[in-house]
Amino acid sequence: MSPVHRTPPRTAPGDRALDSVMFALDRTSPVPLYYQLAQQLEAAIEHGALTPGNLLGNEVDLSARLGLSRPTVRQAVQSLVDKGLLVRRRGVGTQVVHSQVKRPLELSSLYDDLESAGQGPTTRVLRNEPLAAPADAAAALGLAEGTEVTVLERLRCTHGRPVALLRTYVPPALLELPTQRLESTGLYRMMRSAGIVLHSARQSVGARAATAEExxxxxxxxxxxxxxxxxxxxxxxxxxxxxxxxxxxxSRYAFDFQLLIRP
Structure with a gap:
C-alpha cells in the first residue's frame, strides 16, 4: 500500500482542513481508487476530521493534491454528494455539508453511540420534571395511568447541530436525574452508575412529518x-x-439493521 497525501505549496484558507487528513490509497488493490478515496473522505467526515463548512477545493485542486486523475476524484466526490455529505458550490468548490449518523439497532444509548463514533455529542435539557404518566407511557412501564413519573425532553446535537429530540419517561424513584449531569452524559451511563443492569428492550421504528415545534x-x-x-x-x-x-x-440519521436467516 502506498500512502498518498500531496499538498500544493499554496493552500486557500478554507481548504486547510484537508491537510490534516492522511489518505492511504492502494493502487494494487482490486478496489477502485475512487471508492477508496470516497470511503476515506466519508470516514474523515464521520469522525470529525472534516466538519460542516470545510472546503475541499475543486476537482483540479483535489486531483493535484492527491495525485489522482480528475475522473477518479469526480466519481469519489459525486458518490458523497449523492449521500448528502458534500455539496458543490459554484465559485467555491466542494464543501462538507454534514455527516449522517448511522446507528445500529441494539440496546445502547444515542449518547454512547455518537461519542464512540467521534461525533462530539452535546445535550440540551428542555424538560426535567414530574408528570402524571400518559396512557402509552404508563402501559409501557407497567404503571397505572396517572402515576407520577419523571419526563425528560432532551435535544441531542453533534458538532453543534441538532440530530434528535428525545422524550423519555422514567419510573418514580428509580434514580436521581440532575439536569446538569444529563447535559454532560447519557441516561444509560447514569443508570449503570446507579447499579441498574440494562438487559433488553422492545423497540419500534417509523417515520412521520415534523411539527412546527419539532x-x-x-x-x-x-x-x-x-x-x-x-x-x-x-x-x-x-x-x-x-x-x-x-x-x-x-437528513442526518439512519438506523442500521442486520438481518439473519432463521435456521
Whole structure:
C-alpha cells in the first residue's frame, strides 16, 4: 500500500482542513481508487476530521493534491454528494455539508453511540420534571395511568447541530436525574452508575412529518421527514426502567439493521 497525501505549496484558507487528513490509497488493490478515496473522505467526515463548512477545493485542486486523475476524484466526490455529505458550490468548490449518523439497532444509548463514533455529542435539557404518566407511557412501564413519573425532553446535537429530540419517561424513584449531569452524559451511563443492569428492550421504528415545534428545534422545515423510535428498556430482573418516544432528523440519521436467516 502506498500512502498518498500531496499538498500544493499554496493552500486557500478554507481548504486547510484537508491537510490534516492522511489518505492511504492502494493502487494494487482490486478496489477502485475512487471508492477508496470516497470511503476515506466519508470516514474523515464521520469522525470529525472534516466538519460542516470545510472546503475541499475543486476537482483540479483535489486531483493535484492527491495525485489522482480528475475522473477518479469526480466519481469519489459525486458518490458523497449523492449521500448528502458534500455539496458543490459554484465559485467555491466542494464543501462538507454534514455527516449522517448511522446507528445500529441494539440496546445502547444515542449518547454512547455518537461519542464512540467521534461525533462530539452535546445535550440540551428542555424538560426535567414530574408528570402524571400518559396512557402509552404508563402501559409501557407497567404503571397505572396517572402515576407520577419523571419526563425528560432532551435535544441531542453533534458538532453543534441538532440530530434528535428525545422524550423519555422514567419510573418514580428509580434514580436521581440532575439536569446538569444529563447535559454532560447519557441516561444509560447514569443508570449503570446507579447499579441498574440494562438487559433488553422492545423497540419500534417509523417515520412521520415534523411539527412546527419539532422543526424549529431540529433546524428543519415544518413537514420535513423525521424518523421515530419508541423503546421500552428492561433491567436484568425484567423491570421496565425507561420508555422513550424519540424523533430523529432523517437528513442526518439512519438506523442500521442486520438481518439473519432463521435456521
Amino acid at each position: 422543526a424549529a428545534l431540529l433546524d428543519e422545515k415544518e413537514g420535513a421527514a423525521l424518523l421515530t423510535m419508541r423503546r421500552t428498556a428492561y433491567d436484568d430482573t425484567g423491570r421496565p426502567v425507561e420508555y422513550g418516544s424519540h424523533v430523529y432528523r432523517a
